[in-house]
Each structure stands twice: as C-alpha cells, then as structure tokens.
Amino acid sequence: MIRTLVVDDDYRIAQVHAAGVGRVDGFVAAGEAHSLAEARALVRTLRPDLLLLDLYLPDGHGLELMRSLHDTVPRPDFIVITAAQDIDSVRRAMQLGAVYYLVKPFGFAQLREQLAAYGRLRESLDGLDVANQETVDTLYGLLRGPAGHQAGRRRLPATMAQVLEQVRTAPRALSATEVAERLGVSRATAQRYLADLVRRGLLDLSLNYGTAGRPEHRYHVPRR
Template structure:
C-alpha cells in the first residue's frame, strides 16, 4: 500500500481528499495535516510515501515545506494540490521534484487518474537496475499522466492501434522487439508508440529482468493478467 498523507489547511477539503485516496486501489490515507508544522511532525512519525500537498498553509508556504522535507531522509514524493495558478509556483514545484501539480478545484476522477499514474510509476521503477532511453521515455510518459482512460481504438494512429492490438492478443508480455518483428516495422517506431500508449494509460511497463547485455523491457495491455513468477 502507498501510504499517503493529505496536507490542506481546510479541514473539509482534507477529509474529502483523504476519502478519495482511500477509494483508489493500492493507496491508504495514513493521516491529515493542516499546517506546515503538523506536516513535519507527521512525516517524521508516519513516514508516508506520498504527500498530497496544498501550497497555502497558515504557518508557511508549501514550497518552502517541500524544500525543508527534501533535506530529510527518507523523503516522500509530492503531488501538489492547490489553487495557485501562477507559473512561478508551478516552475518551483517542478524544480523541487513534484510528481504532478493539480489545480483546484478538481474532481475525484482527476485525482484518481493521477494517483493511478503515480502507482504505475512506482510499480515500473521497482526492480529496475538501469534506465535506457526506452525506460526514460516510458517513465516520463507515465508522469505526464493518462490522456485516454478508455481504449477507443479509432482515436489512435493506425500503427499505434496495431501495436496495442498485438499486446491485447498476446498470451503474455511482449518486448518492443517482439512487437516490431510481428508487425514488420522498426523497433524505434514501436518504442515510440509504446511510450505513448504507456502515457495514455493503455499499456503497462514491466521492469526488465534476466538480461545479459541490454535490458529489454516488457509491455502488456492494461487490464491483461500479469505473468506468473
């Protein structure tokens, strides 16, 4: 379970977001904080994996709080949830390494999608030893968040749709080389489409294992059964 601390000065909003976290598979809300001081204390005692962090706190700015928490170990990840729309706040949050920046007001569906993208990122990184360009492209695609939540094949470019069809029809996970060989197109083209499909939330990336020279990551259509050990 991804242990999540909700930070918001508004008690009602903090309760709503904590309830939303609890509705997303793989997450649990371990607490709620309503000030910078309370957040520091709870991070120390609860050691959450993720903070849903408002920027407007009564005793300090959320960006300053992020900076101070970055100096501690272990440091949680951050998804900023704020009404602040000035580009300076967005840029500073990016510099501090936030996972995503959600502008209030937003609905549960948007929160759910970003939490799901974060969960997919963690699952993909787990077990990885190296990061090829293919890996980096796929991981950054996940961080950009899902663009398409339903697999409407007609909205995809023709070759991308064929890549997705190959994964859906496979009995297990496939590599970019596997898909390229089946379709008769270049591996580089398939890699590009796979990274986009991961970003859209239609394909899951699995860490490569058992390689001798170059890692060959595996892919499966979202919702397909995972292979056994």
C-alpha cells in the same frame, strides 16, 4: 501500501481527500496535517511515502515545505493539490520535484487516476538499478493523467496506430521484438512507437525480471 499524508488547511477538504486515498488500491491515508508545522512534525513521525500537498497554508506556503524536506531521508514524494493556477507556482513546484499538480476543484476520479499512475511508477521503479533511455521514457509516461491519455489517442501516425492495435488485440503483453516481427518492421522502430504510446498513456510498461541481465520490457493496454 503507499503511506500518504494529506496536507490541507481546510479540515473538511483534508478529510475528503484522505477518504479518497483510502479508496484507491495500494494506498492508505497515514494522517492529515493542516499547517506547515504540523506537516513537518508528521513527516518526521509517520515517514510517509507521498504527500498530497496544498500550497496555501496558515503559517506559510507549501513550496516552503517541499524545499525544507529536500534533504530528508527518505524524502517523500509530492502531488500538489491547490487552487493556485499561476504559472510561477506550477514551475516552482516542478523545480522542487512535484510528481504532479492537481488544480482544485477536482473529483475523486481524477485523484484516483493520478494516484494509480503514481503507484504504477513506484512499482516500475522497485528493484530497478539502472535505466536506459527506453526505461526513462516509459517511466515518465506512467505519470500522464487522464487528459493526456485522451489527447494521446488523437491523430496517431499510421504505423503507431498499427503498433497500438497489435498490443491491444494480443492475448498477453508483448515485447518490442514481438511487435516488430508481427508488423515486419525493425525492433528499433517498434520500440520508438511503443515508448511514445506509453508517454501518451495509451500503453503501460511492465518490467519482467529474469534470472540474469536487464529486465525485459513488455507492453499492454492500461488496466483502468
């Protein structure tokens, strides 16, 4: 289970978000904090995997907490949840390692989608010792939210659309080699389009570990 600490100065909103976390498979709300001081104390005692972090707190700014926990071992991940829409806040959150930035107000569906994306990322990272460019591209693609998924469906190049259709209609997840053979293109071409489809949120990547060697990359439609 991914232990999640909700940090928000509004007690009611914190309770709503904590309840939402509990409704997502694989996640549990480990606690709620309503100030920087309380959040720091709970990070030490609860050792959460993830913080849902508001930026406007009564005793300081949420980005201060991210900065202060930079060298914490193990360091939690952060999804920023805030009404702050200024680009400076977004840029600073990204620089400090936020895996996503949700602008309030947002509904449960959007929270669930982003938590699920984060869960897929953690699952893919588990047991992975090294990452080539293919793996890096697909890992970054796993964090794309629902807006990115919808945008990614628009105006696909013809070959990319054919790659997507091959995976969609297959009874099981396919490798780049299998897609290449079905379409009569090179593996490199198939791989390039598959990685792009993952970045767009239209396909998901699974890493299958064999008895030896690097994991096999297989692609399938997202399980929403």
